[in-house]
Amino acid sequence: MKSAGKHRGLDRTQLKLLAILAMVVDHTAWGFVEFMSPLGQIMHLFGRLTLPIMCFFIAEGFRHTSNIRHYVSRMATFALLAVCPFYLFFHEEYLWRQNIIFDLLLALLTLCVTEHKAFPKPLRITLVCLLIAVSLAIGGWVVMPILYVLIFYYSRDFKTTAVRFIAATCLLECILLPTIWLNQQYHFSSLDWTIPERLYLFGFIFSLIPLYFYNGEKGRNIGGRYFFYIFYPAHFLILKGIQFLRAGASAQEIYIHMHIIALFIGIGLLIYVLRQPNSRAQTAVVFFLVCSVMYIFGFLLEITTDQVAGVYTATKLQYFAEVMVMIAVTLCAQELFHIRIPTPVYAAETLVSLFVMHCMFTFEKNGLMYTGISINRTAGPFPRMEIEGYGPAFYVFVAYCIFVCFMVIGCALHSTRRNDTLQKRRLRLLLCAMITMWLHVVIKATGITGGYEIPALFIPIAAGCIILALVKYSYLDSVNLGISNAINQGSEGILIIDSNHRILYSNEWVHRLFGEFAQYDDAYRIPAVHDAFTGVTETISLEGHTYELRVEPLTEQGHTTGEILWIFDLTEHYRYLEKMKEASSKDSLTGLNNRQRFENALRELLKKRTAGAFFMADLDHFKQVNDTYGHQVGDRILTSFAEAVRHASEVVPEGSLLTGRIGGDEFCLFYCNQTDRRELEQFAQNLTDCFDEAIARAGHPGVTSLSLGITTVLPEKLPMSVWTASTLIKQQADKALYAAKEAGRKTWRFYEGDRAAH
Secondary structure, eight states, rough: OOOOOOOOOOHHHHHHHHHHHHHHHHHHHHHHHHHHHHHHHHHHHHHHTHHHHHHHHHHHHHOOOOOOHHHHHHHHHHHHHHHHHHHHHHHHHHOOOOOHHHHHHHHHHHHHHHHHSOOOOOHHHHHHHHHHHHHHHHSSSSHHHHHHHHHHHHSSHHHHHHHHHHHHHHHHHHHHHHHHHHHHOOSSOOOOOHHHHGGGGGGGGHHHHHHHHHOOOOOOSSSSSTTHHHHHHHHHHHHHHHHHHHOOOOHHHHHHHHHHHHHHHHHHHHHHHHSSSOOOOHHHHHHHHHHHHHHHHHHHHHTTOOOOHHHHHHHHHHHHHHHEEEEHHHHHHHHHHTTTOOOHHHHHHHHHHHHHHHHHHHHHHHHHSEEEEEEEEESSSEEEEEEEEEEEHHHHHHHHHHHHHHHHHHHHHHHTTTTTHHHHHHHHHHHHHHHHHTTHHHHHHTTTEEEEEGGTTTHHHHHHHHHHIISOOOTTTTTHHHHHHHHSSSSEEEEEEEEEOOOOEHHHHHHHHOOOOOOBBBBBHHHHHHHHHTTSEEEETTTTEEEEEEEEEEEEETTTEEEEEEEOOOOHHHHHHHHHHHHBOOTTTTBBOOOOHHHHHHHHHTTTOOEEEEEEETTTTTHHHHHHHHHHHHHHHHHHHHHHHHHHHSSSSOEEEEEEETTTTTTEEETTTTTOHHHHHHHHHHHHHHHHHHHHHHHOOOOOOOEEEEEOOOOOGGGSOOOHHHHHHHHHHHHHHHHHTTSSSSEEEETTTEEEEO
């Protein structure tokens, strides 16, 4: 899509708000304005902006989402939640056809299928055809959302998108209009549309104008990522409520519908909580919400029946939900406030619950709960349950509820003193939600409502508190976030895959090594991860660190369900080993290679057929130095030789000089890739001079000198055996060194056959 430039045009939030506004205007026209009137047609034309904009963002969402499964799951959940509100408002117009979120879900699934390259092409074609068939059968906007989403996703630029979009819209209209004419002649469909009524669908084309000005920016986050999904069914309920009021709805109808809305709010909250990561806190809140929904359902049964038997059944359901709510509240207090409730408390609650339910089921015989239940048909605008008298069990139940509520309040107050500000906000909101659930009972007892309970008035308040606690302060994720933070701050990487190589979990350490990927991606499609799990790669070096990779099976009840990749930062361990290895291969006094390390390195060079020059070095009259000045001075002289080697190596190519102490005052050098005699003589002179300067700086000038025996190494003249070649080289250099000693010391000689020459 073409961008209008940074900070210009319309951002994502503005476009979505435009789509929402167009949707509200369109649905308002459907509910309250004559369809073919000028105002109605203008409102419907404006409403056509909604579908293309939403299809555009489905394509954008698929392109940028990090977890396509969660995206599809979210769409499916809210498509299901929107079914009843949609039918309440559109039941006469759409019959069995579904809402726009369902249409967008089909389009998203189509995009998932077309992009799932692991599926064979025939299977992908079959699945796309199946989704199109579902759209034809029950979709609200037949095929159009699927087609629009594919156009937005696969078009490279705005011009291409516009041409394809206009062509598709015109094609669909050209198919629809003859179909309407044929239906008017042969009546094969119950939809009695006329051709003028459907011309407004050309209004889809006007959506290209705001899309042209889309600047690609996110914009301000208004209402969270679930705003549109929640707003869609909610606005249907509001519009339907307005229709009820305009039609002169009775107080009973309004009262019932209020509680139907409350029931759907409770179910929506329950679904939302179930979608959160598994945790003990999630279980507690689910239990609480299930019991609350059960209570509202029982209350709906009570207010929609005019028979005593039906009221009695509904009351038993409400009491069962209430005693379960008390246990759920206690469990929430334990999990949400992070305290341990003693087991006897749960045992006592269970006994009280059983006692209350027994009294409720048998009150007609013993009168422990009520002395009687009847229906008062004259006390208000519609029949209601009336209690003829309360028994002792009822007061026990009330006292029990009061005790549990005060216990939870005490736990909350105690917990908030020990926690940080964020935790305090969570606890206050959840506590407020629990208390609000029971305000309708308190208000009924005051007589303000004339004896009617109105739980629906307080469900939205409780729902708002729970949504704030769950969404804004992420309570249900707190345990998992704490674990993830602990793992991320450790020194180990963890990557878990299932038996199909799908990534189930990874911490930040893994992304540092393998880059970015999303949950449920195929791990084997990431080359580095594939090599790690298959054993091709066992260690990784990155930014001066060394990581060891270890794979272990993930088992459950004796069955292998996946694999875990552990990544350990063993940098310090390897550095320690390297130091130990270096210490074992270095001469402790001079820091040069010891004899074993030097000989092994020399053999490796000869194995590679490396040319060069071999030096045998010896300190003249070194025994007399030890005898005259002592071993301490002798050690200082030896370290002076190592210092001389380092200075002399500064004028030769880096890494070309191999040096080692063979023993005592004998040293060997191998000058790689240098066989020119003049260059070797210059190096020998430089080394001798550097040694003289080093012992002078040590305070012992002239006490010893340096003699060198040199032999050039030409691979083509050496035996093929590396061991034989190294031995031969040492023998030749030793003969040359002997000749240097014979020549008066502090000089060098080259090996030339059976004789040595200067």
